[in-house]
Amino acid sequence: MSTVTEQHNTHGDDHADHGLTDLGYIKIAIFLAVITAVEVVFSYTQDQLGAAFLPGLLILMAVKFFMVLLYFMHLKFDSKLFSLMFYIGLVLAVGCYAVFLATLHFFQS
Amino acid sequence: MADTAFHADEHVDHGGHYSATGLSNNKLAMWMFLGSECLLFGGLISTYMLYRGRHSENLGPDQVWDIPFTSASSFVLLMSSLTMVLAVSSAVRDDDRNTKVWLSVTALLGALFVAGQVYEFTTFYREGLGFTTSLFSSSFYTLTGFHGVHVSVGIIMLMSLVGMISKNKVVGDKKETVELFGLYWHFVDVVWILIFTLVYLIPA
């Protein structure tokens, strides 16, 4: 991970501090696959779920989104500056486009 | 490589370059680019959400989707994210051989995904859903088309990286380069996570 050896202790420690092991990533991938399967099941059982369907689906989507972002993309373990750069974009996008859709009465039934 | 006397060690990033924050320029740039891509895909997704109901009776989302098929290709793309992480992990360990293996597998899975998209689109087209058929179709193809182009560019980038590692022609920090290509790839996967749910799984 680092070519400048003065400021880091050992490579082994690096791995533990700075993210997951390969096995950890595989576990997350399996978890994501399971969530995806649950989502698909949701889409087939929409009537049974009733009012819980849409929020449930969106929550599952968000869980996957953030798991890839925080773990696979390492955002959880890296400098907060990277998070800031990305989240500004994400917040602006969600905010502006949600307001945009709202003005066009998208969220009204 | 010593720059000048007062460049404190904390301010040297992993590539050995001085920076005021100790962070890599390239990595910062990539995250900013990904932040801006949120606005790009956000615009395409919201346009799709606005227009998803504007179609003729028998050519709407519920009629046209093949959820099992799309679920399979979503799974493929998701797994490519895993293989990408394994590639980065190999690069961190200076394991060129496995880095190339995992990068190639990632590209292959990506290509499988794109092939699935192509198959899906040609099927829709044969069923009567062309680009200009309806607002639903235009916005659907535009959104997924943009995503598909991003994936394709990613595949080319990954294979190029494999070639460059083989010929030892990677400019700059090899580990970081693999990591940054990985960030781009994961982002493309993350966009698909949104698209799969919002476009395919939410009924009209």
Added chain:
Amino acid sequence: MAIIERPSDAVEVVDETTPSVATPESSYGVFRRPVETTGWKSWLFTIDHKKLGIMYGVVAMFFFVVGGIEAMLLRLQLAGPNGTVLSADKYNQMFTMHATTMVFLFVMPMAAAFANYFVPLQIGARDVAFPRINAFGFWAFLFGGLFLNTSWFLGGGADGGWFMYAPNSSVAFSPSNGVDFWGLGLQITGVASLTGAINLIVTVINMRAPGMSLMKLPIFTWMVLVVQFLLLFAIPVITVALFMLMFQRSFDATFFSVEAGADPLLWQHLFWIFGHPEVYILVLPSFGIVSEILPVFSKKPLFGYPLVVFSGAAIGFVGWGVWAHHMFASGLGPISVAAFSVATMAIAIPTGVKIVNWTLTMWGGKLRFTVPMLYSVGVIVQFTIGGLSGVTHSVAPSDTQQTDTYYIVAHFHYVIFGGAVLGLFAGMYYWWPKMFGKMLNERLGRVNFWFTIIGMNLTFGPMHIVGLQGQPRRMYVWTENRAGDGFFNIGFWNLIASIGSFVLALGILLFFVNIYVSHRKGTEKAPLDPWDARSLEWITTNPPKEHNFDRLPQVGHLDEFFHRKYEDRGSDGHHEFHQIATAEEVVAEEENNADGHIHLPSPSYWPILLAFSLPIMAYGVIYNVFLLIGGAVLGLVSFYGWGLEPHTAPEDDYDPPTGTAMEVAAHG
């Protein structure tokens, strides 16, 4: 007449035995890497932020003249009743291209010129984070701007207004290729802006000299930083809109076709989500320039520096929440209108904070009304007028009368010309000696200034009146009948405005005359620190050496240069500044302690090649798919060439003529 006067004791002096062009090896057996330091190749393949800044400025001024001529034609057409200078169709093209040119090809790149030149200098860096991307950005801007303007010769300019509302801009209503040139041209310049934004943000975050914390950043750099964030997130939005417009025009998509079920407001929302941050992109750099100049010529630090910084950031942030105030009359509905109305009122607050801070900077100061100071005070006055009309727009009911009238045209010209453009001229006069080693003539500058101010007020002032008298925007002709009763009717004020535009044009012409006069043979070289300035970019020669600083500065204060010249011997909050060093001594101190190893990246031709592929592809989209493919191939080859090229040429390739040892090494 050399545009750039090199100081006689510069590192660049070449001794007779060293050739000015090295004889490098070829890369990949085909073309050798460019390494020239003089001549046209040193400009074409440069990655030096200073050269790029100058080129941005020159091209921007060229487009300023183009946009100005387009404006003059508009004013000539409206000077009298039943004008015959422009047909209705030509009129539509003229106001569209005038605005597009001024916004995208003058103000934005002119601000980029200053940002490129001065941000690295102000933070104590030797270049930006990604010098080749910087070069690419400039060439993409140039080629995109030229591409856009070839529409004039290829069927007519775009004619849908600079905001290009769809479906009016679709093929049915705008059949010529003008809109296609517009859309594709802006995509190209948009890439330049986006890459430039990433570059400058990383530069400011990562390449500050030791000791320069964010709250010691010169204020111009702060405003530029906010602008880059705005660009980073706003450009993708217009990218989406432009793609959809091009898909509609090229492939008959129906994104904006109401008869096919489209929402009539889709374009407007997408455009203005970009468009409102865009206007802050236009004005904030000039706010930064003014914030630099006022303290120097008031001999006082900027009043409330943290407040100026935070209000800049606040404007940048709140600016994302007001876009639909451009759509009050579009049928949004009362709830949306009310929400955006309140948000728009709110954004006046941080803007007002800046005005107050500027005024308080001058209050009690020892004022020197040099030309940069005149322009800066001009900004405060003129922008405030524009801001006041803006506040009246924020009240939705009154905006419903004002919208689409000349009252709006008055507003935005006061804020853009009075705010952004005057600020850019202030920057010109202020930083000219730093960039070119000569002062611009003060007396001529004052004449330049007053003609500009009088001209601008004569031109845009009456527009408030005719707007409220009922003259709509984009109206290609007016008749005596429409002009209304009384002497001071629409006709009268239009004539005044047209006369004013000539006065304004004369004022701008005087600026170019000043450049000529100031650089004639025999004019004196500028002193090292002509203004007794405060910030870091002045701890360099005039113009700076290629590597900017002989020694990367250690920064201890905001206004570091000022604190190296003056020591505060006061006590108990009382300030008493005594000069402890001259500017020459401060710079000499740096030269005497020059860094042993100086890292500079090498020139490259991939940036210009990649940039060149873009208009080729764009022509291909409009005319011929083989052009598109050819351009794409060039682009792909350039990408790979760039990616495989080391950051600096191999040691034996690049042999800079030098007095100090310059070791090349990988950097950025």
